[in-house]
Amino acid sequence: NGQVITSRVIPHSPKSADIHVLLNLTAPFYTHHIDAVSKITNGLGEEKRLYYSPLFAVPVFTGKLKEKESCSQKSLPFPVINNPGIMNIVTKYEQEVEQDKFLRIRYYYSGPRYHKLGKGFLGFESVTELNDLNSTRKQAFYKMDENRFYVYNNKVEVRSTVNDYHPLISIIEKNYGFRNYNVNTNLRFFPFLISSIINTYNGESYNQETPIKRHKKVFEQYDDYGNPKLITDYYGNGSSGWPISKVSSISYLNLNNSTIYKTGLIAYQTDTYKKTGEADKISRKEYSYYTSTGMLESKTTEPTNPKKYQNHYTYDLFGNPETTTLTGAGMEDRITQTIYSSDGRFLKHKINALGHVTLFDYYKKTGLLKTITDENNLITTYDYNIFGELTKTVEPDGNVTRIVKRWTIPGTTYHHEDAPETAYYYVWKKRSGSSEKLTFYNQFGKKLRNVSINLNGSLIYNDLVYNGKIETLPYLSGLLHQTSLPYFKGGSPQWKTFSYDELQRKTRIEKPDGSFSTIAYEDNTKTVRDFDGQVKKLEYNGADWLTKVTNNGSTYVTYRYYSNGLEHETKINDIEETKISKYYDDFGNLELYSDYNKNGSTTYIYNPFGEIEKETKVILDDEDKITEFHHDKLGRMIWRGSPDGEISWIYDTKPNGVGKLDYVQYTPANGNVTTLKEDYFYDKYSRMVTDKQILNGDEQQFSFTFDIHGRIKQTVYPSGYKVVNIYDNDGFLFERRDGKEKKLWHADAMNANGYYTACKLGENVATTRNFDDASGLITNITAGWHGSTNNIQNFEYKWSTIGNMEYRKDLNKNLTENFTDYDAFNRLTNSFVSSSSSLTIGYDNVSLGNIVQKSDVGDYTYGTNPGYDAGPYAVVAVTNPHGTISSTKQNITYTNFDKVK
Structure with missing residues (x-):
């Protein structure tokens, strides 16, 4: 009990006398000055604290928060004893969740095991963690193989401590086996996991017998190198049966010679998916390796399928990938090359399958990316601070984005005027030609406020509020409590509020307009109830696949899956005529889509690279409609042919446009249009400046120019009519003019949500739009001229809390359209x-x-x-x-x- 031990009697064996050992004290049994970390404080002042005690001064957890002041003593086989000698262990950990307020995690230990003949301390019989951060009790149990004196974790039990009865949350159970390397001795062996089971419970009772979800993993047929050849995953609900499973059969390549020792290289893997009521689905992959290095040489997907594809790899002297070649039957190889620096540290060149080159440069001291030069020789440059954080990006056209972190410590000269009270630092970000954006954080790194600039320079806040330390419900501490809608600085925020259950899942969401929704969790279902009576129930199976959605207790949609988890079919109210069915090939590509409600089905054929080659719409009592597709070496579609005509996409190879569309050409199968072609032209920054459309030889051209910040400044239409965009200093579009400087549109005001609320059309017509602060829905639209504010338009709208329109009025015509009734589905x-x-x-x-x-x-x-x-x-x-x-x-x-x- 923390006192100095001066003597101990050690039972030797049943047939011999006890051994009496006299212990002479040469140093204190426990001292606060042990060489161990007791506090960690980061640069923001956030603290984490660790507390230690001698092992025999630590309370032992023995049930529902009952403690006793001694370690459990248990009869153990020789030479294992309960006394591990002098040992200081962690008993408590404290995490700061609010300024100078902490939540703790307490640790309790039971059954220390010590091997007297050389193995030393083996571990504990159990370790219990009482966690105030999430209000759970986690108890890890350990088992000892008495022949090999090997201790392993065989069970982990998690319970909630919110209620006095500590309901069960989950249990993990593990079973191990052993293989000896020598037949007659246990000295050389390796342990291997036979199985693990994860049972999840709904947290309703202490001794809940039936889990709501189960996952079992079984490992079998280990080879001599410790690799399992057969791994099976089982999934289920309740206590019986495993309706869903996945069986992985694996063969390995173990390289063990005078030049290389690499084991556990997967050579072939077959995954067989099983589900009750569904046919098995099988997936295969084959791997080969360079025997001299053990590096992966190739990976083949579905090697027995005629449409198999293979990735082949080569490497440089440093083991960096040099080429990746994608091959498939009837397909031209697609080769991607990567070239590294002479010392093997940095990627310098990347060349795609069409020969487009991207260059990379790095800061040699830090290894951080310095520049990227794309296929059009456009260079983007990056700068960093001493911590390796990105601070500056220079785009090819010279526009700059800067990111800076700055202090805003409360009560100091560093405090920013827009900072919330508890903010410690903020991130400042600005791009050329646009307004600055600020994000404030507290000392725990949680976001507190976004600050942006609106039209006319007004500041917009968006706040987040977190729970502080809650003594009675500690699991709620630190969780997001409220978020505000955007609001003007100095205004009153509108809040969205969140509530949680003991597992920290959202249970209630309240909106500023008075509406709310609740979320209830029961077994494998989640029920969402809106304040107006709307109810949506979602049901899941043991693999977390959504199986059923029920609306208001009546209309429901069911989902059926293949054994590999791909969606098979859906039905509404189990009505056959509503069935939608999907079928897939061995690679997971959609092969057939059948909608019972439509007149036929659609089939798809793919090339070995998973790109669609052919689509056939099978229409009963009519001719099939076939569409074919071609792709280039980058996987881009370059041609499509259908009964309605052909369309081609041609990609540019000229400077400034490499990799971009050169032109698109459409040739209809019939009609008055013989051909439609659209040409694209690019400036030196690869921005489209001309869009030329040619219809039956008649050419129409759209032209675009850009300002220094890369925004569209002027659009010229085929008629020659010009529209000029004008931006303010913060980057907002606030005016449009024609080519003769005549105003077409002007923005005067914008609300906190970014909606324009006051504009002018031309020189005389003024328009206004008003929105509800809480819901964001529009309430009024007016337009007027010659001194009037509403002689052109004067509309009024009213909405219910749920967002249904109640009426709309034309006040100029004295007309009101009333929407008086909605049903339970808001129709x-x-x-x-x-x-x-x-x-x-x-x-x-x-x-x-x-x-x-x-x-x-x-x-x-x-x-x-x-x-x-x-x-x-x-x-x-x-x-x-x-x-x-x-x-x-x-x-x-x-x-x-x-x-x-």
Whole structure:
């Protein structure tokens, strides 16, 4: 108990007398001056503290926060004893969460094990961590193999300490095996993990038996080098069955000769995905290595598939990659080259498959990137401070972005006038021609405020507030509590507020307009409830795949997956006619898309590099519509051919435009247009300055010029008409003029959200827009001229808290359109204009939610024969009660790219 030990009796064996050892004190058993770190303070003044005690002065954790003042004594096999000798251990760690306020993590130890014949201290039977930072109790248990005296972690149990009954959060269990190198001795061996199981619980009770989620990992068939040849991952809910699994079969290359020793190199891996009710999915990869170095020579994806592809690698003398070659059947090789400096330290050149070269230069002392020169010889330069942080970027056109960190310590001359009270430093950022932006942080590195400049130089704040130390609910300490909407300096902020549960998950979000939503977690479901009664329930399986979404307890969408986790099909309310199915090839590319509601399906064919080559729209009782695609060596699409015509993308190879589009040409299959070509021209900074469009030989040209900061200054239309953009000193567009300096548009005011609120059209028409501060929704639009503010337009809007429009008024015409009723899904059901009769909309609330009736149109009928006629979302007839529609059936045809003809 922390006192000096002067003698001890050590039991030797059952057949011999005890050994009495006399201990002579030559130094204090424990001193505060041990050579150990007790406090860490960073440059911002944030503190972390460590506390130590002698092992036998440390309380032992033995259950629900019960402590006793001695280490547990347990009968152990010779030569292992409970006494580890003199040992100082960490008993407490304190983390500063608010100025001079700390939360602690306490550590408790049980069952020390000490090997007297040379192995020394082996470890503890258990270590318990009581963490006030997240209000959890984490207990790690250790097991000892008594033949080899090897101690390993076999169980970790995490519980919440928010409630007195300490509900279970998770349990991790591990099982180890051993292999001896010598048959008759345990002296030389290696331990290996046989299995691990992670059980996750909902935190409802102390002895919860059924987990809500489980993940089991099993390792089998270890080779002589300790590599597992078979690894199986199992996923499930509840306590029985593993509906989802992944089996990885691995073969290894172990290089062990006089020149190289490299083991565990994966030579071949087959992953087999399994899921109840689904066919197995298999993925294969093959690897080869240079036997002289052990470096990866090639990786082949799906080696048994005719469309397999391979990455082949070569290296320089320093082991840096020199070439990467992508190959595939019927494909031209795509080679990427990288060239390093003569000492092997720095990447100097990168050459893509088309020969485009990018150059890199570095600061040799720090290894930081100095310049990048792109394929058009445009140079970007970077500067850093002594800490290696980026402080300056110079773009090819000379524009500069600077980033600086500065102090703003409260109560000192360094305090910035825009800094929140607890800010310690800020980051200042500015680009040429634009306004400065400031971000303030507290001493713990958490963002407190963004400051930006608005039109006319007004300052805009966006604040973040965090919880301080909360004694009664410590797990909430330091979490984000509120964020403000952007607001003007000196104004009143509007706040969004967050609440959390004991696992630090968001449980409530309150918005400044009075609306809110709550989030509840139960087993594998998450339920979001809005203040207006809207409820969305999301359900997940053991692999965290979303399986079902239910809205307001009625309409629901189900998701079905393949065994490898790719989405297989979706349905609404389990109605077959709403089914969407997806099929994939061995590489995970979408191979077939079938929407039961559409008249047919779409299939896709890919080249070995995963680029689409052919798309076929299979339409029942009609000719298939086929679209083909070609790509260049960089994977860019260069040609597409369809029944509607051909389109080509030609990329530039001339100076200033390398890698950019040269022109696009479209040749329709029929019609009056024979060809449409669009040419692009670039300036010395690779900015597009001319867009030339040619239609049947008729040329139309758009031209652009830029100001010194790279912004579009002037646009010249084919007619010769010019529009000139004018920016203020902070980079805001505030005026447009024509080529004769006549004003077309002028901005006078902007709100904190960045919306223009006062503008002029031409010289005389003044417009205003007002927005609600809390919701950001528009409330008024006015326009007037000749001294009036609203004789052209005078609109007023009102919204509900949820964001549904309640009415809109034209005050000049004394007209009001009222939107009086919405249903549980926020769909409009009733509206009327001033004193006119109401217009109603009815919906199918039983299945799909389609509109079934409009009072001013009639009754809607939907298709019932998807794949041949029309599906359940397609209107096939409208019965009009007023007889104003001559036909009750409307036929619609579409182009092959799903546009109405």
